[in-house]
Amino acid sequence: MKKTxxxxxxxxxxxxKTTVFNTITGSRQHVGNWPxxxxxxxxxxxxxxxxxxxxxxxxxxxxxxxxxxxEVIARNFIIEDNPDVVVQxxxxxxxxxxxxxxxxxxxxxxxVIVALNMVDxxxxxxxxxxxxxxxxxxxxPVVRTVGTSGRGLDRLLETIIAVAAKGEKHTHTIGYxxxxxxxxxxxxxxxxxxxxxxxxxxxxxxxxxxxxxxSAVLALIEKSSVAGAVQARLQQIDLDEYEALLxxxxxxxxxxxxxxxxxxxxxxxxxxxxxDRVVTNKYLGIPIFLALMWGAFQLTFAVAEPFMAGIEYxxxxxGEVVAGSIGNEWLASLLGDGVIGGVGGVFVFVPNIFxxxxxxxxxxxxxxxxxxxxxxxxxxxxIGLPGKSFIPMLMGFGCNVPAIxxxxxxxxDRDRLITIxxxxxxxxxxxxxxxxxxxxxxxxxxxGNVIFGLYALGIVVAILSAKLFRCTILPxxxxxxxxxxxxYRIPTIKNAMLNMWEKGSMYLKKAGGIxxxxxxxxxxxxxxxxxxEYGSEExxxxxxxxxxxxxxxxxxxxxKIAVALIFGFVAKEIVVSSLGVLYGxxxxxxxxxxxxxxxxxxxxxxxxxxxxxxxxxxPCVATLGVIKKETGSWRWAGFSVLYGLVVAWILAFATFxxxxxxxxxx
Amino acid sequence: MSExxxxxxxxxxxxxxxxxxxxxxxxxxxxxxxxxxxxxxxGDPAMGFVLVVIGLTLISGFFELSKKIHEGVAYLHVGxxxxxxxxxxxxxxxxxxxxxxxxxxxxxxxxxxxxxAIVPQLYLAVIALFGFIAWGKEFSAGLLRD
Amino acid sequence: MSSPDHxxxxxxxxISGDKARIVGVKAKGHLRKRLLEMGIIPGxxxxxxxxxxxxxxxxxxxxxxxxxxxxxDAACIEVVMEVE
Numbered sequence: 001m002k003k004t005x006x007x008x009x010x011x012x013x014x015x016x017k018t019t020v021f022n023t024i025t026g027s028r029q030h031v032g033n034w035p036x037x038x039x040x041x042x043x044x045x046x047x048x049x050x051x052x053x054x055x056x057x058x059x060x061x062x063x064x065x066x067x068x069x070x071e072v073i074a075r076n077f078i079i080e081d082n083p084d085v086v087v088q089x090x091x092x093x094x095x096x097x098x099x100x101x102x103x104x105x106x107x108x109x110x111x112v113i114v115a116l117n118m119v120d121x122x123x124x125x126x127x128x129x130x131x132x133x134x135x136x137x138x139x140x141p142v143v144r145t146v147g148t149s150g151r152g153l154d155r156l157l158e159t160i161i162a163v164a165a166k167g168e169k170h171t172h173t174i175g176y177x178x179x180x181x182x183x184x185x186x187x188x189x190x191x192x193x194x195x196x197x198x199x200x201x202x203x204x205x206x207x208x209x210x211x212x213x214x215s216a217v218l219a220l221i222e223k224s225s226v227a228g229a230v231q232a233r234l235q236q237i238d239l240d241e242y243e244a245l246l247x248x249x250x251x252x253x254x255x256x257x258x259x260x261x262x263x264x265x266x267x268x269x270x271x272x273x274x275x276d277r278v279v280t281n282k283y284l285g286i287p288i289f290l291a292l293m294w295g296a297f298q299l300t301f302a303v304a305e306p307f308m309a310g311i312e313y314x315x316x317x318x319g320e321v322v323a324g325s326i327g328n329e330w331l332a333s334l335l336g337d338g339v340i341g342g343v344g345g346v347f348v349f350v351p352n353i354f355x356x357x358x359x360x361x362x363x364x365x366x367x368x369x370x371x372x373x374x375x376x377x378x379x380x381x382x383i384g385l386p387g388k389s390f391i392p393m394l395m396g397f398g399c400n401v402p403a404i405x406x407x408x409x410x411x412x413d414r415d416r417l418i419t420i421x422x423x424x425x426x427x428x429x430x431x432x433x434x435x436x437x438x439x440x441x442x443x444x445x446x447x448g449n450v451i452f453g454l455y456a457l458g459i460v461v462a463i464l465s466a467k468l469f470r471c472t473i474l475p476x477x478x479x480x481x482x483x484x485x486x487x488y489r490i491p492t493i494k495n496a497m498l499n500m501w502e503k504g505s506m507y508l509k510k511a512g513g514i515x516x517x518x519x520x521x522x523x524x525x526x527x528x529x530x531x532x533e534y535g536s537e538e539x540x541x542x543x544x545x546x547x548x549x550x551x552x553x554x555x556x557x558x559x560k561i562a563v564a565l566i567f568g569f570v571a572k573e574i575v576v577s578s579l580g581v582l583y584g585x586x587x588x589x590x591x592x593x594x595x596x597x598x599x600x601x602x603x604x605x606x607x608x609x610x611x612x613x614x615x616x617x618x619p620c621v622a623t624l625g626v627i628k629k630e631t632g633s634w635r636w637a638g639f640s641v642l643y644g645l646v647v648a649w650i651l652a653f654a655t656f657x658x659x660x661x662x663x664x665x666x
Numbered sequence: 667m668s669e670x671x672x673x674x675x676x677x678x679x680x681x682x683x684x685x686x687x688x689x690x691x692x693x694x695x696x697x698x699x700x701x702x703x704x705x706x707x708x709g710d711p712a713m714g715f716v717l718v719v720i721g722l723t724l725i726s727g728f729f730e731l732s733k734k735i736h737e738g739v740a741y742l743h744v745g746x747x748x749x750x751x752x753x754x755x756x757x758x759x760x761x762x763x764x765x766x767x768x769x770x771x772x773x774x775x776x777x778x779x780x781x782x783a784i785v786p787q788l789y790l791a792v793i794a795l796f797g798f799i800a801w802g803k804e805f806s807a808g809l810l811r812d
Numbered sequence: 813m814s815s816p817d818h819x820x821x822x823x824x825x826x827i828s829g830d831k832a833r834i835v836g837v838k839a840k841g842h843l844r845k846r847l848l849e850m851g852i853i854p855g856x857x858x859x860x861x862x863x864x865x866x867x868x869x870x871x872x873x874x875x876x877x878x879x880x881x882x883x884x885d886a887a888c889i890e891v892v893m894e895v896e
Contacts, residue, residue, distance in 0.1 A: 063849040096875045097851055212845075240844075244837060247848035248855065251875070271805070274740035276862070276871075284726065285865040287719045291748065294712050295755045302759035309770040374880050378866035381882070480843045480885055482850055485871055485878040 004052045005164040008078055010105070011089035012098050013060035014367070014486035016117045019147035020089050021057045022498055024157070031502050040502075041073075048157040056083065062097070062484075064104045065214060069413060072216065078108050079201065084164040087156070089115045089147075092129055093122040093487075095262060096254055102138065103250040109169050109202035114142045115156055127262060134261035139172035148492060173204065174253040176246055183242070184208060186233055194224045210234065211242050272367070272487040279371055289375050293394050296363075300356045301398045301429070307351035315344030333527055337534065342519030345571065346512045349401050349622060354504045356395065356402040360409065361499035365491030369409060370483060377481055383463050384470040386410060386481060389419040393462070396426030397455075400623040403428075404630055405503060414474045418466050420630055421640055424619040425462040425647075427455050430572040434614045437576050441593045442607040450608070454615050461616060461647060507626070514628055518621030522570050536581065541566055555613065555649070556606035556656040560599075565613065571620050605659035609652040616648035669739070673731035675797055676742040679790070680724025683749070686786035687717030706785040717786060720748045743805045746797045753791020821893070824870070824886035826860045832891035833857055839888035851875035852889060 011017040022029075025044025042057040058077055059070035078086055088105055090098040105112050116131055123129070135142040141159050145152035175181060187207035192198050197206065197220070209217040210230060221230050279288055323336035363369045369388070377387030388410045395403035400423050407423075410416040435454055439447035525541040532538040537545075537559075545563035552562045560582045567578040576592075583595040596602060602610075618641045619627060628637040686707055693702050694709035702708070724745035730738025760783045767773040826832050834856045837847055851874050852858070861871040861878060869882045 063845075065845050065849065094877045097877055100849060100851070240840075243844070244848060244853060248853045251851060251853055251856070271740075273861075274737050275744060277737055278723065278726075278740045278744040280862060280864060280871075281726075282863075282865050284719070284723055287715070288723065288744075288748065291716045291719045291752075294716065295752055298759055299755050303762045305762045306765040306769065309766050313770055370880075374864050374869060374871065375866070377880075377882070378864060378868045381868070480846055481869055481880065481882050482843075482846050482885070483880050484850075485880055 003050075004054060005085065005160060006081070006083040007053055007055045007160055008058055008074075008081075008083040008086045008110075009055055009089065010058045010074055010078070010086060010101070011060060012062055012091065012101060012484075014484060015060070015089050015091035015094075015098065016147040017057070017060055017089040019492065019495055020115060020117060020145060020153070021055060022495060023147055023150050023153055024053075025055055029498075031506065046157070048154075049161060051161050053157065053160060056081075061101070063101055064108075065212070070411070075108075078105075078110055083110065084167070085160050086110045086112045087115055087160065088112060089117050089145075092116045092119045092144075093125065093127070095129075095258060096251075099138075099254045099257070100250055102140075103174055103253060106138075106140070106170055107173050107202065107205040107208060109171070109205065111163050111166075111168060111170050112140045113156070113159055113163060114138065114140055115145045115152075116142055117145050117147055119144045120146050129262045131261075134257070137257045137261060140170065174250065176208075176249045180211075180242060180245055180249070183211065183233070183237065187211070187230060190226050190229045190233060191221070191224075193229075194226045197221070197224050197226070208246065211237075211239065212246060213239055213243065275488055276371065276485070279368070280375060285375050289372055292368075293391070296356075296359045297394065297398055299359060300352055300395070300402065304351035304355055308348050311347050311350070312344065315340055315347070319344075330530070333534070334523070337527070338520050338523035339516075341523070342516045345519050345622065346508065346515045349399065350504060350508065352399055353402045353405060353507050354500050356406060357503040358496055358500040360391075360406055361496045362491050364409060365489065365495060367486045367488045370485050373481075373483060374485065381481075383466045385419060385466055386412065386415050389415065392419050392423060393426055396423045396428060398429055400424050400426065400428050400619060401507075401626050404623065404626045405507065407630065408503075417631060417636065418469045418474055420627060421469060421636065421643070422462040422465045424623055424627075424640060424644060425458045425465065425616060427458040427615055428572070430620070431614055433573045434568075434575045435611055437579075437592070438596075438607045438611050441596050442604045450611070454611055457612065457651075458615050461651070465643075465647070507629075512625070514625035515622045518624065519570055522567060522621075525566070534581070537563075551649075554656075555609045555652045556603060556660070557610060557613075558601040560601075561610055565617065568614060569618065569621055571622070572614060575614060603660070604663050605656050608659045609656040612655045613648045613652040616644055616651060618644040618648075669731060669736075672739055672742050672801065673728055676724045676731065676738075676745065677728035679749070679793055679797065680721050680726075680728055680745065682721070682790055682793070683717050683724060683786075684721030686790065687714050687719075687721050690714030690717060690786070706782070706789075708785075713785070713787060716752055717790075720745055720752065723748060739801075739805075742797070743801070746794045746802075749791050749794035750798060752787050753794070756785065756787045756791075818892055820890040822887045823858065823860075823872075823881075823889035823891050824883040826858075826891065826893070828860050828862050828870075831857055831859045831894040833894050834889060834891050836890035837888065838890065839885065843885060843888070847885075847889070850879060857894060858889075858891065 009017060009021055021042065021044065024046050026046075028046065029042060029044040031040055031042050040059075044055050044057070046053045046055065056077065058074040061071045061074050064071055064075045077083070086105060086108075088098075088102055090102070102112070102114060114134075116129065116134075119129060131142040131144055141163060143152055143156045143159050145156055147153075176184065184204060184207045187210060188203045191203050191206055197203070201220075206217055206221070210221060211234070221227055279285060281288075319336040319340040322340060323332040326332040326335065360369075363372070369391075372391065373387035375387070376390040380387050380389050383389075389407075391409070392403045392407045395406055403426070404420050404423050407416050407419045410419060432451075435451045436447070439450040443450045522541075525544065526534050526539050528540050529538075532542075536542055541563050542559070544566060545559040548562040549559045552558070552565075560579065563582060564575045564578045568575040579596070580592050583592055583599075596607075618624075624637050624641065627640055628634055631637065686705065689702055689705075689707045690710050691714040692709075693699060693707055694711060694714070697709070723741055727738050727741025727745060730741060764775050764779070764783075768775055820835050821832075823832065823834075834852060834854050836854060837844060837852060839847055856874055859873045861873055863870050864880070867883075869880045870886060871878055871880045872886075
């Protein structure tokens with residue numbers, strides 16, 4: 001029987017960890033979520049020398065404190081899932097900071113292998129690294145690798161197998177100096193009295209973490225029988241001072257190791273610095289950023305066009321074929337309008353999402369994303385969001401679905417949640433046909449200004465909502481902005497493609513079902529009770545429209561608009577075509593414009609109210625699907641619907657009455 | 667010597683980008699300028715902005731290099747990079763538009779349409795490409811591979 | 813080699829291109845941990861590289877790599893100027 005070895009792959013962000021993972025496992029990857037959080041869990045398999053190696057790619061972290069979800073996951077996996085071997089991918093061109101994590105890993109007691117990645121870069125710069133000496137000093141195996149070319153990966157796999165076969169725990173840890181060591185050994189003695197703690201965790205690690213004020217470890221000790229004794233010992237010292245002392249000692253230990261194992265190892269002015277002088281230049285930095293964002297926007301939406309048209313064409317054709325070949329009218333409508341229309345509605349966003357993620361992974365892989373955040377941070381800080389929130393906001397003008405998915409680049413959960421929740425207020429492309437219809441019909445020459453005003457209103461509402469959320473439901477400062485500025489790199493096509501494929505298929509798997517169900521519900525409301533014309537006054541949708549009339553009449557609207565708004569839930573541009581059905585006029589033709597103008601129930605003020613309402617009311621079903629998926633709960637999806645409806649109603653009400661007052665007609 | 671060539675190239679290409687960029691912005695206000703049409707320049711705020719940004723980046727490189735600041739080459743490289751990226755974006759967008767028209771809307775792509783698609787963003791990128799061929803290698807050697 | 817003026821200043825006042833030695837990290841909680849583990853520890857040499865176009869944040873070089881910190885956070889870090 002084949003042996004299976006479990007390996008945890010860890011390391012700092014931007015060290016080429018993903019490349020190593022992709023090269024080892026190839027396409028034999030599985031992407032899921034860690035239980036309870038929205039952080040991706042990637043596992044992959046590889047067969048080597050009659051051994052099956054199961055690799056888990058842990059989130060990239062700088063340390064193993066328990067502040068961010070990423071760090072908790074990485075730490076818990078190593079402690080609780082007990083992988084046979086832990087491999088830390090280390091950027092050989094930035095050893096000093098990378099080894100900080102190594103120092104912490106050593107304390108966890110699992111066998112650790114250091115994969116010295118990007119040695120080619122480091123040595124190309126004139127560093128020489130003696131990995132044998134480094135291995136002796138760290139008391140762990142060190143293997144040179146070049147993730148992109150795959151060089152050294154065989155050695156790495158052989159080392160993994162050899163280390164796993166030995167099955168020894170790692171015992172060598174650094175000393176923290178007499179004073180701290182006395183405290184640590186006191187704590188270890190106290191902790192050892194509780195058999196539950198002594199069995200499960202490396203005690204030295206628990207002691208160190210307790211001194212550093214690790215909330216998860218303190219909570220664990222709180223529940224144990226030795227809680228009082230630990231508390232009493234910790235109260236005798238100045239914890240802040242000790243915390244700095246421990247960090248200092250780790251860096252001191254690294255400082256003692258480095259000169260023995262590495263010559264040079266200091267950075268000079270590199271190509272990266274030179275590029276940064278240009279792209280973060282005081283005057284050119286922002287214009288270049290805006291130009292690139294416009295380019296990204298253009299690519300995402302223009303290049304997707306033929307693919308989207310193709311998908312619509314195929315699904316339209318399928319719908320017709322199905323409707324034509326099935327005798328039963330009910331079944332034909334269910335399959336044609338409901339199922340195939342719904343599936344088409346899911347697939348139509350695939351080109352957008354694929355292209356957007358290709359661009360994002362190129363921007364991230366090249367290192368430019370960190371510069372974008374650096375440039376925009378000041379502006380976004382005013383709103384209470386980090387610089388990285390800017391890109392999702394901008395993408396929202398195209399489509400909120402890929403925009404919300406692009407919030408994955410934001411590390412802090414609360415920042416990310418706020419960015420997601422305000423995104424639907426950014427006026428996406430699908431709302432434009434509605435504005436064009438109403439603004440064109442009622443405002444003629446001023447239509448452009450009206451539409452511009454709507455876009456501006458959306459931005460203002462998004463900003464104010466972000467402020468509001470920050471003050472109420474998601475309080476606190478935006479997370480400290482301490483971000484590494486990684487050196488620029490040429491992103492590899494393989495990584496970019498794999499990333500694009502991952503995100504794209506994730507959307508189909510997770511959000512697709514929700515969108516499909518939402519579309520089917522609307523189809524049902526439009527086609528029942530049996531025998532009514534699709535979406536007419538007699539259908540359930542029509543009835544609901546009548547039912548909702550008292551709610552929309554203060555906004556100067558009647559039941560027909562209410563029905564159209566219900567259909568707008570599927571996709572906002574459908575508001576136009578369903579108005580066509582309701583007014584008995586072909587969509588887009590002059591007939592609908594005339595019918596709207598002739599409708600005594602609609603005034604200029606009412607038209608403004610409709611547009612404001614469509615801008616703000618609720619995310620479309622696809623957006624709702626990704627909100628559910630990205631936040632991991634229906635709670636936030638439901639919240640965004642409710643909040644949107646309330647804001648839309650209030651602002652549409654205000655718009656209607658103000659406009660009636662100024663424009664005169666009601 | 668080579669530095670001097672780079673300086674000239676940055677100045678020359680930067681000036682071209684700046685001129686067509688400003689022209690695209692002028693065309694927004696003044697319609698139907700025959701000379702502009704000849705060079706495929708039409709009023710487009712976003713495109714005008716992008717062209718001006720590329721132009722200014724390259725010209726900054728020219729000035730730094732003329733002051734013998736070696737780091738000025740970074741402006742040249744970034745400028746060339748931007749020129750190529752936006753040339754490519756335009757090429758892909760127009761290709762996508764033509765594909766949509768030809769396949770799904772049954773329209774024929776006429777010579778006139780192709781002529782109209784040849785805009786500064788595209789033909790200036792071809793000039794930038796020469797710069798890339800000449801100095802691209804030395805530039806990317808300074809970057810790391812992921 | 814030592815600086816002529818030993819009085820500590822805060823990191824946000826260090827101008828681009830200047831080097832300083834960190835003498836104290838006055839931050840608390842999450843911010844403090846983050847700073848310490850990223851190598852912002854007493855004794856380390858830190859160099860101010862450049863300021864973002866809108867005046868904040870600032871890019872520094874420490875421990876052989878670059879990182880950016882907001883001025884407000886940098887104000888919690890005490891340094892003494894280094895003279896080359």
